Amino acid sequence: MAENTVVPFMETNLYKAIKRGNPSEVFDTLNEYCVYSESMTGADLNIMDPYTGGSYLHLMIENAHLFKDPPTVTVIYGMACMGINIDAQDFEGNTCLHNVMEKGAYRILVALMRCGIDPEIRNNDNKTAEEILLETKPEGWQEMLLWYNKFKPGLWQAMLTVKPNLRQVELLLQSWCRVTIMKNGKIVNLRVMAQQNPYHIHCQHLMEKYENTIEFSLACLSGRPLIIKSWISKQLMENIDVNACDKSFSTDRNDSKDVGKPLIAEIWEINNYAMVNILMDLKVDVHKLYNSEEKDKGLLRPLFFYLICSPDAPQDHKIIVRVLKDCNLSLRNQHGQTIIYEAIARDKSLELIQTLLHFGLDVSLRDSKGRTARDFAKKLNKDLYVDIIDQHILELIRKGKTEILQRMILRSYQDILLFRDSEGNSLLDISRSLHIYEICEILMLAPLWQEEDDKIYQYIKEGDLQNVKKLMKKKSTLRRDKCGRSVLLYALLHQQKSVAEYLITEHSILVNEADSYGRTPLHYSFVLFEDTSEISHLLKLLGADVTIKDNRGKTPNDYYECNCTMQFACIKKSICEFELEVFLEETSFEESFFSAIQANDLDQVKELVEGLHKVKGISRYSSRALFTCLDNNHEELAKFLVLKGFRTNIWKQYEPCSSDDPMCGMMECSHRVTYLKEKVEELKMYDLLKLIQDVESGKVKTDHTYPDPPVYCP
Helix, strand or coil: CCCCCCHHHHCCCCHHHHHHHHHHHHHHHHHHCCCCCCCCCCCCCCCCCCCCCCCCCHHHHHCCHHCHHHHHHHHHHHHHHHCCCCCCCCCCCCCHHHHHHCCCHHHHHHHHHHHHCCCCCCCCCCCCHHHHHHHHCCCCHHHHHHHHHHHHHCHHHHHHHHHHHCCHHHHHHCCCCCCEEEEEEEEHHHHHHCCCCCHHHHHHHHHEEEEEEHHHHHHHHHHCCCHHHHHHHHHCCCCCCCCCEHHHCCCCCCCCCCCCEHHHHHHHHHCHHHHHHHHHHHCCCCCCCEEECCCCCCCCCCCCHHHCCCCCCCHHHHHHHHHCCCCCCCCCCCCCCCCCHHHCCCCHHHHHHHHHCCCCCCCCCCCCCCCCCHHHHHHCCHHHHHHHHHHHHHHHHHCHHHHHHHHHHHHCCHHHHHHHCCCCHHHHHHHHHHHCHHHHHHHHHHHHHHHHHHHHHHHCCCCCCHHHHHHHHHHHHHHHCCCCCCHHHHHCCCCHHHHHHHHHCCHHHCCCCCCCCCCHHHHHHHHCCCCCCHHHHHHHHHHCCCCCCCCCCCHHHHHHHCCCHHHHHHHHHHHHHHHHHHHHHCCCHHHHHHHHHCCEEEEEEHHHHHHHHHCCCCHHHHHHHHHHHHHHHHHHHHHHHHEEEEEEEEEEECCCCCCCCCHCCCCCCCCCCEEEHHHHHCCHHHHHHHHHHHHHCCCCCCCCCCCCCCCCCC
């Protein structure tokens, strides 16, 4: 039965719901007080407990453990935004802010500060809430103090000063502190109040800028979709930024680029499908790069990745599905990994993996180490994920998805050719049995396409434009190597200008195609060509997008502007050594190579060194490889490596430096280094010594046909 203002405090439905500790019941009961509800009865939110003098908010703080998580703290926002006297004091003079300080519930503290509570109110002992926190220091008090200081002194107190701190006011507004608040039983609009004071004119302009967005954000956080729907239907969305970010989550609040936590991320954490659905319908941006304040905060990911990466990720699978439905699933984190890698790494449900595949996630995309999602799962020994990806490929065949399968083959997805079912049947066998002859033709042509791939990349590398033209077909624009590079990116990598110009002009569809790091031809041109004007101008003329960002959020112009810096050197090294990094991962090189040296396995060493030559990686391993040979007394292996081009002007420090020794830290310690020839003489390996001398004098030529790349980045 609907209640009204004459019902005693302890007999109200809201009191009973709070005391029963059922948050969902509290939500439902609040509808009786909501002006947007048809069941509004005029019930009073501001009646007090006759025994304690506390309000409903005080009562909720007593049960803070039930209302401190993202889905339940919405009740606090709901009450505060519905006209409750947030500054109400009980008989001891305590506001609900005083009481929450001992509860360790920082989200409730944030909600109260945003909704306008006055932190300067003193209780009967003449203490503020902050003083109580610092005196009692309850469990978790440091976290509470951290969040309190982010909102201190609150927007109300900030505006009571004669000359407000403009930066402080803007930070509070960017942290979604309300402009319209309840004070002394009356509604006060701080923007209107600022109009009365000439010193507050700049604050007034800031409030005009942020006010509507703040009200929108807090309405969303209150978990009441009816409010937002009402605003939309009445066309009241003017001057509202649906992509607003909460600045209080910024790691560095003075960093203008660190905008904080996006609203949609806070909303999906409250596990409210209806609210998420509204925001997605409003075309909120879930693709922006974002990093959280978690242990891996340095890792940039597209925002929607946090549907599965955040500890406060939504529990309702429907919310995840709703967001993913509108996502570009080809976007990657800064390691080049799509969201399926994150799901596999975190042992997410098979249902989620199936959802991603159903929405068209491309499993042929590779990460920065050249691994497909299947490779990644296999390396982690997570066979269930391997099986579900294989079943996805089978399903594509059954549905006759020829274009998708062709694209996967041209993206070097070799598992299509290696697949065998439990009975030993290949995908070609299965296609024949299903009479899907278009698929059969594609699978039969796959080895030929692979040969063409090898040829065209070799011709590009050599700058053989005529043969490149002969082999280039429409499907050639789909070709990608294990670094995710198109034929155009490969031409730019090897600085084959004439080939690149031909590909840009005749196959302009390639001008915005990126590698696994998200780097486009414009990114490459600004890094690899000393005179970038011709290539970059041609790229732009044929439609290259200068705003495309790589997986770290850098545009081509960002690359250009950091020229002649260490950052630029590292970018160049990353591009030039990309193929090397993929080879090292694919072959488990370090483990395999040094195990082979220690075992004196010449055949294995030869095989690995040949691969290392092809990806220009000899210089990286010269010192460690040769000294490992010497330390294991393998002279013949060392001679082989020298003849293969491993550098001999190298040294090793056998006595390690100490992190506790300041001289070591300044690189001025007395720890000596041993040069290669010195060690060879010590071991009396005179044949090896003569070979080294002959190589260094030029009498003996080494078999190093691939020049080592310069070391750009230490």
